Amino acid sequence: MPVTDIYDEQYVASLFDRMSSTYGVANYLTSFGFTERWRKRCVAMINWRAENICCYDLMSGMGEIWVSVMAASPQSTKIIGIDISTEMNARAMDQIIDNPDRKLSILTANALDSDIPDGVADVIVSSFGLKTFSDPQLKILAAEVARILRPGGQFSFIEISKPPNPVLRTLLMFYLKYIVPLIGYFFMKDATSYRMLGVYTVSYGNSEGFCTYLREAGLTTTYVSDFFGCATGARGHKPKV
Ligand SMILES: C[S@@+](CC[C@H](N)C(=O)[O-])C[C@H]1O[C@@H](n2cnc3c(N)ncnc32)[C@H](O)[C@@H]1O
Numbered sequence: 001m002p003v004t005d006i007y008d009e010q011y012v013a014s015l016f017d018r019m020s021s022t023y024g025v026a027n028y029l030t031s032f033g034f035t036e037r038w039r040k041r042c043v044a045m046i047n048w049r050a051e052n053i054c055c056y057d058l059m060s061g062m063g064e065i066w067v068s069v070m071a072a073s074p075q076s077t078k079i080i081g082i083d084i085s086t087e088m089n090a091r092a093m094d095q096i097i098d099n100p101d102r103k104l105s106i107l108t109a110n111a112l113d114s115d116i117p118d119g120v121a122d123v124i125v126s127s128f129g130l131k132t133f134s135d136p137q138l139k140i141l142a143a144e145v146a147r148i149l150r151p152g153g154q155f156s157f158i159e160i161s162k163p164p165n166p167v168l169r170t171l172l173m174f175y176l177k178y179i180v181p182l183i184g185y186f187f188m189k190d191a192t193s194y195r196m197l198g199v200y201t202v203s204y205g206n207s208e209g210f211c212t213y214l215r216e217a218g219l220t221t222t223y224v225s226d227f228f229g230c231a232t233g234a235r236g237h238k239p240k241v
Pocket of ligand 1 (some may be wrong): 009012013016027039061062063064065082083084085088109110111114116126127128129132137233
């Protein structure tokens with residue numbers, strides 16, 4: 001039997017295509033509001049004071065972070081979501097329709113290999129899109145962040161992570177491995193897809209490795225940790241030359 005490469009881009013895209021009809025509800029039910037808090041925290045890491053900011057949301061899903069970006073930034077801010085899943089993007093369209101007074105758009109693309117021009121982004125944000133990348137892919141992503149950002153541009157990433165405290169880690173892993181798939185099964189009849197979120201989180205660990213890759217790519221980077229390391233990420237900027 002062939003071994004499935006869980007980091008294959010097409011595998012990941014079809015996983016999220018399948019989950020798209022239930023991801024929003026499942027995310028809300030299973031996170032007890034933590035994911036929303038962490039998205040807000042991710043957005044709060046950025047200085048949004050300028051006008052006409054060009055903000056890329058990588059691995060944008062259904063545009064879940066856009067509400068927080070819109071609340072924090074001037075109306076002139078342009079938000080461009082990038083996601084590989086056509087079904088997630090179709091659902092992000094609802095947000096575009098619901099916010100005609102804001103400049104929102106989506107690009108169906110692989111964030112590791114996109115046509116986004118060099119140096120166009122004032123800001124890059126990303127919530128919960130790191131775990132489905134392997135270590136080599138995270139390195140490529142870091143280089144892409146450095147390429148897309150303009151000098152002086154800011155970035156902020158957040159991801160669910162394995163906390164260092166063994167008790168908390170055991171509880172969180174039990175929850176991700178068994179409870180989330182159970183909720184996935186009862187509410188969405190899809191335990192298998194939701195079980196994968198736990199598999200990816202275990203393998204991701206935390207954002208230290210990604211921070212190293214961002215620094216290697218020339219970005220000024222600070223490691224971010226919330227709720228005893230249950231969410232970690234990276235924030236920083238591209239130095240002006
Ligand atoms: C867990 S969801 C996160 C969605 C959203 N950002 C949030 O806050 O909930 C991860 C998203 O990353 C997307 N994704 C995974 N690999 C990708 C890639 N190589 N390029 C672009 N999007 C990708 C998936 O399609 C999915 O919509």
